[in-house]
Amino acid sequence: MQFIRQKGLGILLCLGISIPAWFLGRMFPIVGGPIFGILMGMVLCLVIRDRESFDAGISFVSKKLLQSAVVLLGFGLNLRVIAETGKQSLPIIVVTIATSLIVAWILQKTMKIDEDISMLIGVGSSICGGSAVAATASVIKAGDEDISQAISVIFFFNVVAALVFPQLGSLLGFSTGSGDAFGVFAGTAVNDTSSVTATAATWDNMWGLGTATLNKAVTVKLTRTLAIIPISLGLALMRSKKEAKAGDGEKISVKKIFPMFILYFILASVITTAATGLGIPASAFDPVKTLSKFLIVMAMTAVGLNTNVVKLIKNSGKPIFMGLCCWVAITTVSIMMQKAMGIW
Secondary structure, rough: OOOHHHHHHHHHHHHHHHHHHHHHOOOOOOOOOHHHHHHHHHHHHHHOOOOOOHHHHHHHHHHHHHHHHHHHHHOOOOHHHHHHHHHHHHHHHHHHHHHHHHHHHHHHHHOOHHHHHHHHHHHHHOOOOOOHHHHHHHOOOOOOOHHHHHHHHHHHHHHEEEEHHHHHHHHHOOOOOOOOOHHHHHHHOOOOOHHHHHHHHHHEEEEEEEOOOHHHHHHHHHHHHHHHHHHHHHHHHHHHHHHHHOOOOOOOHHHHHHHHHHHHHHHHHHHHHHHHOOOOHHHHHHHHHHHHHHHHHHHHHHHOOOOOOOHHHHHHHHHHHHHHHHHHHHHHHHHHHHHOOOOH
């Protein structure tokens, strides 16, 4: 009952928006349900005044339900495919992460941007958006205002990516008969898991690829998410050295840093691998995939509801510019690396 009282209204709001967004996505597959969810959420974000009663539920949908959707995507994925995808995309992941961190560091020095927010934007842009921001913030002890600003900037470019990248992929000539090339691109060039799924799902809808691009992109993105571990531990080590002089060093829990839904995603893949090995057809997992795609629409609706474009533009000039530079740099490097590696 307490869960319903605290989160019920926000969940119902997201559900109420997601149902028409889902059907609109089926009517106009070139746009897709996730994009309709984002846009409808952003519009309502500008008109809803009493946010307090909705916020807990919206936050639950954008975090917990999104993670549940990703876990459910694990059903139907073979671990051999995950290993091969991770191996293929690893060089791109390493270079894009390094590029984003370097760009953020240069802009922080030249434009005198706050060090904490620069770190949050650099890490969040290069790894996994909000999850990376949350993990990094707990390590560097960033203030609430910096966290909010960084997440707003990242979410803004997530929305732009979800809207623009499918069209960009068509212009660049990504293969439309397979989801591999665009899946790698979405998995390495889009910041947050929610927008990776929206971007990839839109490409699938545009070219009738089922969930091929989505499966590829999410697998690449989850491989990329693992970078939270070395980066967070590295930041923790740097901070502990600074605090050691003051005698107030604090141990960092790896369990708190590591996004546990990755483990559940792998477990779902193990179940699928074992089931298909026993002769169960892959189509048996189709209802679970459909549920996952609907939960993705709900999560993207929540992202839209959390994106106040007017406030973002008004108060976040330098952080937005930094986010733009990181986003453009990651996108460019991802495309160049894929071209050099012969992925497309």
